[in-house]
Amino acid sequence: MMSVKLAFRNVRKCMRDYTIYFLTLTLGVCIFYAFNSIDSQQAVMEMSSGQSSALRMLARIIGTFSVFVSFILAFLILYANGFLIKRRKKEFGLYMIMGMGKWMTSRILMWEALLVGALSLIMGLALGIFMSQGMAVVTAKLLGAGLGSFRFIFSSQALIKTLGCFGLAFALSLIFNIAVVQKQKLIDLLYAAKKNEYFKAPRPAISVLIFTAALCCLGLAYKIVLSDGFIMLLNTIYIPVALGAVGTFLFFFSLSGFFLRLLQQSRGLYLKNLNMFVLRQINGKINTAYVSMTLVCLMLFISICTLSSGMGLAEALTTEMRENAPFDATFSVRTEYEAASDTYSGIDTAAAVSGRGAGLSAFAAEYVAARYYVADATITLYFDGSETIVPPNFMKLSDYNAVLALQGLEPIALGPDEYALNCNMNTREWQDMLRDYASSGAEFEIAGRRLVTDPSKLFTRTLEVSPNKEFAVAAVVPDELLAGAPVKKDFLHINYPEEGGEYESMCVSALIGFEPVGPDGVQLDGGLETRVRVLEYTHSATTTIAYIAIYLGVVSLLLAATVLAIGQLSEAGDNAERYGLLRRIGAEDSMINAALFTQILVCFGAPALLALVHAAVGIRVASGVVSAFAEMNIFGSSFIAALVIVAIYGAYFLATYFGSKSIVSISARGGFRNE
Amino acid sequence: MSIILKTMNVEKYYGNKGNLTRALAGVSFDVREGEYVGVMGASGSGKTTLLNCISTIDTVSAGHIIIGGEDITEMGHKSLAGFRREKLGFIFQDFNLLDTLTVYENIALALTIRKRPAREIDRRVKEVADILDISDTLRKYPYQISGGQKQRVAGARALITDPTLILADEPTGALDSKSAKALLESFRRLVREKNATILMVTHDAFAAGHCDRILFIRDGKLFHQLTRGNDSGKLFFDKIIEVISLLGGDTNDVR
């Protein structure tokens, strides 16, 4: 069949033009498949039912996001396709002159689309399948699940989804292409390549003014964000965001004009090699593309932020949650009735539990009962100048020391007139507040005795197993002061003889849903948290955050890189004329290539650099938010994020450079021509 | 005056065994320093081919071309590029100005790619612009000036590097007669004031009338030569028309 042969030859001939299209499609397919195949990764993992339900949940969330992602990817395919068609209008015109019917041309196009689509689908799927094998290991680690023996993972569901999504996008772009061919008049197709965009002369000195304004906007936005911290930002975040967006826009609007002006001042630099040509090129480029540059910059910013802080947050949560479970299990009991709270005297939890299931001794190697009491005293903390009154949980010194002993920690000592404070938050902000409080020699009265504290009586122990860390302060006082005080909550902290599923399941079956009966026959409220379950919650949360962040981060990176690359390549035709001319008037090849490289580097580098500065500020704020409940180590995850970004963005940069180079060198033969 | 360009039995074949085109069939002539030489001939006679061979862009199949004492048919690829850059100036039919640069910058570009110091560049651009009468347009962009001015800018760009030889292929081809006249007059001035040497291909008898000497080419061979000598403009022009009708009566080529 001739059309197949022609299509095949065309694709081979236009390989350079197709590179960006291929790259986008292949990466898109790969990521889409890999993330949608998460469900089937179960096959290689040994998971508890909690973990597998977390995985299913994650798969559902990713499925939801995928709808959004598939729109973005479809847009990218259409956009890249539009670029290819525009470049080839003349070729279609030639086919028609040769007497080929419109339908014949359309048929060639169809075969081409099929060929490219099939190739990139196969490549992308192969990569995606390969990637999902590796991802299974990461997923298992994030979820805290074990890895079973190696098995090849393949998700037919993800395959169908990928084929459906991309098939639809291909079909759309095909319809679009055929419409272009069918509707166009021959004359337009033939002269499409000649229609140059009208060249705009650069704006005069106002660009310096606008550039200054842009820097002011950005500086102000940074200042607001950095100085106000996150609390205030929740309400007025739109001010710095708007300032930042406007600043970014003005920045690109005036950037090239500004530098042109700046460099024109220095004749030596301006009149050196191809400098003035390159500057004018960039100026012309940015002058027509400042809107897309702004968008690219903002998308890169989002990408960098989500990638690094998403991963950082996941990591922070994981380390924090290990501290959140100092024992294997905590069983807590309290009264349900507000009315009874003044007189409630608690129960003997160990005794109550003994009767359940196989008995306490079956799964508890050691256990400690402890109590929170209610007393009529508060502490006052100052946060950002505003006063917060905190009613602490009161604990007997002996209970507190017993809880510490169960964690293998040294007991503390108190004088008869002293109290200690224990806060479960070990982030700097809370600690600073408590230290301020303690060093002001704050005192309170309890059971008729005045108690004082000082910074050396400040502790940051975790006192129970709990899935979410909420700020809680315990005031530890001498035992005798709480004799007869009303009880707020009873705890039974348990350690198993050794870590292992059997003790966990014994404990869970004995205590889950156990509602003991109180002294007066009142029904009490019981609750069980175990270390295993806490870690499962956390792992499922961190996995979700990390994967969504990576998924969206990489997709917005693809979006930014493709828009940028195609913007550059679509100009390469015009540029080819100019670069060819340089060669005709005697510029060396090395000089020309250097100029082309610089031009593309600046167009890729400028939005990336500004995005990086934005992201540095954004991540600082983000880690400020996170540090309110966990210390975030952003460096490790930033490093990985940087690797991912450099790899993908760099690939697009190189593809653009080599693509432009080949377009330029084709039409850049020197000499006299018979026009 | 010394001989700047010497071609000796230059032959050029295009194509392969199957279909061979003999574009040049042994062309020999000399051009002396400060001479303004025209090349005429019917379409397909080999004018552009000759220019491409002289300009070192194309290689000859046989024969020798000597420019400024150097035989360019014996040079390597690398030294040819350098030679082209240092010794030759080009003017094309389509003006070939960069639309993104001002007139000043278009002219200066020829020097910046030759790595000349900035101070010299500024002085030279102004000097050359003055000769070609485009000083007023220096700050404009190519789309803001006329075709004739564009071609003079291209001329300035070719001239500013002080080339041993300026090669032009139908420089007036895209110009109306008034602009063509202005261009040709500035070329004349170039030859007179800067002692430039110009080899110009043209179809236009009127343009040829500005030259000192005209080479006529037919089927890749030198067919005839006309020298102005002390002839008046009118007489020289009539002689040119006469040769053109001899050449094959392709009077359509005469405007």
Ligand SMILES: Nc1ncnc2c1ncn2[C@@H]1O[C@H](COP(=O)(O)OP(=O)(O)OP(=O)(O)O)[C@@H](O)[C@H]1O
């Ligand atoms: N690159 C090429 N490959 C093959 N043949 C060529 C090539 N360039 C020119 N020719 C042939 O060489 C001959 C001379 O061509 P040339 O371009 O020199 O003519 P010309 O005198 O410049 O004509 P015109 O006045 O139309 O510009 C023609 O027969 C042409 O077909």
Ligand SMILES: [Mg+2]
């Ligand atoms: Mg010609």
